[in-house]
Amino acid sequence: xxxxxxxxxVIDPTQQWDQVAxxxxxxxxxxxxxxxxxxxxxxxVIDAQGQIVCPGLIDLCTTLREPGQTRKGTIASETAAAxxxxxxxxxxxxxxxxxxxxxxxxxxxxxxxxxxxxxRVLPMGALTQGLEGEQLAPxxxxxxxxxxxxxxxxxxxxxxxxxxxxxxYAATHDLLVVFQAQDNTLVASGCMHDDTTSTRLGLNGIxxxxxTIEVSRCLLLVEQTGVRAHFGQLSCERxxxxxxxxxxxxxxxxxxxxxxxxxxxxxxVSGFNAAYHLQPPLRSQLDRAGLxxxxxxxxxxxxxxxxxxxxxxxxxAPFAATEPGMSGLETLLPLSLSLIEQELIELPQLIETxxxxxxRILGIEAGTLEIGSQADICVFxxxxxxxxxxxxxxxxxxxTPFLGxxxxxxxxxxxxxxxxxxxx
Amino acid sequence: xxxxxxxxxxxxxxxxxxxHFLTTEGLPRELLTEILDTADSFVDMSQQQVKxxxxxxxxxxxxxxxxxxxxxxxxxxxxxxRLSADVLNLNINTSSTKKGETLKDTLMTLEAMHADMFxxxxxDSGAAHFIAQHVTPNVAVINAGxxxxxxxxxxxxxxxxxxxxxxxxxxxxxxxxxxILHSRVARSxxxxxxxxxxxxxxxxxPKTLLPRHIEAxxxxxxxxxxxxxxxxxxxxxxRLQKERMQSALLPSESEFYKLYGLNRDKLxxxxxxxxxxxxxxxxxxxxxxxxxxxxxxSLILDQVTNGIAxxxxxxxxxxxxxxSQRGESDQEEQA
Numbered sequence: 001x002x003x004x005x006x007x008x009x010v011i012d013p014t015q016q017w018d019q020v021a022x023x024x025x026x027x028x029x030x031x032x033x034x035x036x037x038x039x040x041x042x043x044x045v046i047d048a049q050g051q052i053v054c055p056g057l058i059d060l061c062t063t064l065r066e067p068g069q070t071r072k073g074t075i076a077s078e079t080a081a082a083x084x085x086x087x088x089x090x091x092x093x094x095x096x097x098x099x100x101x102x103x104x105x106x107x108x109x110x111x112x113x114x115x116x117x118x119x120r121v122l123p124m125g126a127l128t129q130g131l132e133g134e135q136l137a138p139x140x141x142x143x144x145x146x147x148x149x150x151x152x153x154x155x156x157x158x159x160x161x162x163x164x165x166x167x168x169y170a171a172t173h174d175l176l177v178v179f180q181a182q183d184n185t186l187v188a189s190g191c192m193h194d195d196t197t198s199t200r201l202g203l204n205g206i207x208x209x210x211x212t213i214e215v216s217r218c219l220l221l222v223e224q225t226g227v228r229a230h231f232g233q234l235s236c237e238r239x240x241x242x243x244x245x246x247x248x249x250x251x252x253x254x255x256x257x258x259x260x261x262x263x264x265x266x267x268x269v270s271g272f273n274a275a276y277h278l279q280p281p282l283r284s285q286l287d288r289a290g291l292x293x294x295x296x297x298x299x300x301x302x303x304x305x306x307x308x309x310x311x312x313x314x315x316x317a318p319f320a321a322t323e324p325g326m327s328g329l330e331t332l333l334p335l336s337l338s339l340i341e342q343e344l345i346e347l348p349q350l351i352e353t354x355x356x357x358x359x360r361i362l363g364i365e366a367g368t369l370e371i372g373s374q375a376d377i378c379v380f381x382x383x384x385x386x387x388x389x390x391x392x393x394x395x396x397x398x399x400t401p402f403l404g405x406x407x408x409x410x411x412x413x414x415x416x417x418x419x420x421x422x423x424x
Numbered sequence: 425x426x427x428x429x430x431x432x433x434x435x436x437x438x439x440x441x442x443x444h445f446l447t448t449e450g451l452p453r454e455l456l457t458e459i460l461d462t463a464d465s466f467v468d469m470s471q472q473q474v475k476x477x478x479x480x481x482x483x484x485x486x487x488x489x490x491x492x493x494x495x496x497x498x499x500x501x502x503x504x505x506r507l508s509a510d511v512l513n514l515n516i517n518t519s520s521t522k523k524g525e526t527l528k529d530t531l532m533t534l535e536a537m538h539a540d541m542f543x544x545x546x547x548d549s550g551a552a553h554f555i556a557q558h559v560t561p562n563v564a565v566i567n568a569g570x571x572x573x574x575x576x577x578x579x580x581x582x583x584x585x586x587x588x589x590x591x592x593x594x595x596x597x598x599x600x601x602x603x604i605l606h607s608r609v610a611r612s613x614x615x616x617x618x619x620x621x622x623x624x625x626x627x628x629x630p631k632t633l634l635p636r637h638i639e640a641x642x643x644x645x646x647x648x649x650x651x652x653x654x655x656x657x658x659x660x661x662x663r664l665q666k667e668r669m670q671s672a673l674l675p676s677e678s679e680f681y682k683l684y685g686l687n688r689d690k691l692x693x694x695x696x697x698x699x700x701x702x703x704x705x706x707x708x709x710x711x712x713x714x715x716x717x718x719x720x721x722s723l724i725l726d727q728v729t730n731g732i733a734x735x736x737x738x739x740x741x742x743x744x745x746x747x748s749q750r751g752e753s754d755q756e757e758q759a
Contacts, residue, residue: 194636195636195637196636196637196640196641198635198636199635199636199637199638199640199641200449200611200640200641201549201550201573202549202570202571202572202573202574202608202611203549203550203571203572203573204572205635205636207636271553272549272550272553272554313528316528316558317527317528317548317554318527318546318548318549318550318551318553318554318570318571319548319549319550319554320548320549320550320571321548
């Protein structure tokens, strides 16, 4: 199939390309930018005038509910939502039921995603068996069956020694470890940021130290072991500063942030709206400013959705009794684009944080429009407005605090491996 | 979603009448004063031979207690009966089933019974807000205590007790002593005292029992009784739960009593005419010395009497707010 994407502003940070051009796709690959290849005849033309053409987005943190909790979402429903959000690669968490701790589960998820065919799904494997923080999971075997990184999520480790051994073993095989840093003894029964709003509402707080103590411990052991490490979904300004200092010392660490942490603060919780019940929690204005600064300086290289779809029941209870997390695949791009209107960063830099930067963190060949690369492409209108609603969201999870809001920036076409997987 | 983020929009009708009573926070001073004035008239009435008024005749009040409390439940029941309402008491054990589902299911069942008012006590902060947001529009919700968040009728009965003994709030210095961290009573007292214009509000507790940035609520923070009680007019003690000794919040009851228990010596730091209050039930020898609790400056029993009057006032006001709302919606339907 030959596809031509015509007349769009093509932005590819890997080639420092930013100009209006036609893009040509043949047999799943990008074959030309600008001039048509000799003898090219388009089977399909996508009119991209007035729109942006960029590499397909790569989301570093999505929770798939299949296998195990398909009432909250299936691989089919959530990868379709990804395609509608311009996302062509999803890095998914290992907390399915069963957990991604055997090659069978890792392969099943990828096979299922391939069958559905909306987005590339790259599983993260469990770092420890059962995510219990005690025994090493079979990292080498899981890596051989497609796991791109390993994480214990927010479950903690039984001891610092266990953590150290996990990192040593991962370093042995040059595997990427992802931390969702959280000291659960400091979280206790907390359900939101510990500050004036939690005091007013009488909700148990989660102090910054729940994150920063774990970031600090992990950084020290990363330094000792030399493991490749990535910190996902930072929420605290101080975490950013610690990672910045570690990078200045030459440590091989990277970080991402969930887009909603760049936009919202804990004050949103006043009124007990469970859509704002998140982990890590929304934090103070100072933290938000620190995260935004981290994005500008590059300490935070990537923006992710931290997509966690839920069924309605999960959020229909008093705040603390609800399940944390929000649906975010389809709002990742428009919410990120709002950072440009807020003059935080420029569009090419923003696209880098959503495409080539996550590819670089993972060490995968994706997030580029270079000639010869797989045609994973997102075409979007940065000015088109749409209302977030139960009807407009394709995800099974309608649990977003942006429900009812008008967002700017809408995907018109998504291609994966040269196939049109979404078109408005 | 601005309306969901404004805790007051849900409590008041379009023209500013009370329709749910969920928190004292953010309610206008006039409204709090009206509640106190109405309650005052009910206090006087309770001393008469016939203690009933027909304000809630034909209405059904459902007391939904997801957390045990004999005292609060019985004062609400008595208040509803003195207003001539039919009363349904439901003790619902939350631990037996998953909380959220129980709550939602219970609400749907009760909606089908056409109750006019829910009085709700629940161990989760925000439970009363949740119920107010998820019930049919014509049911008034009264918060009888939600988690650590609010206990607005307790705060208002405390305000009534203070006003009946001290008159004006403007000159008063008030100290709230004890487990502020876990106390919905303290939070509701602080908001009410601020709105009613108390001169100074203090909290006194060890740092383990103070929530973060409590000063942002407009209080002065003290960690010692001597400076904290100096020259205060009102001392409001809080109940200390025994569990607090097990989570490294306090070393022992005896050390807490030594440092923060109100005895005659510590009471002497306050003004000579300072009054002492406690929401009950009292832990004698933990928060307060018996001689103080039973002494001439103690208003603890007055609080109980005033509690019935305040609950009658709040219930009758919320019901009339609901009725006026219903009137509005009827008119809209006709139009």
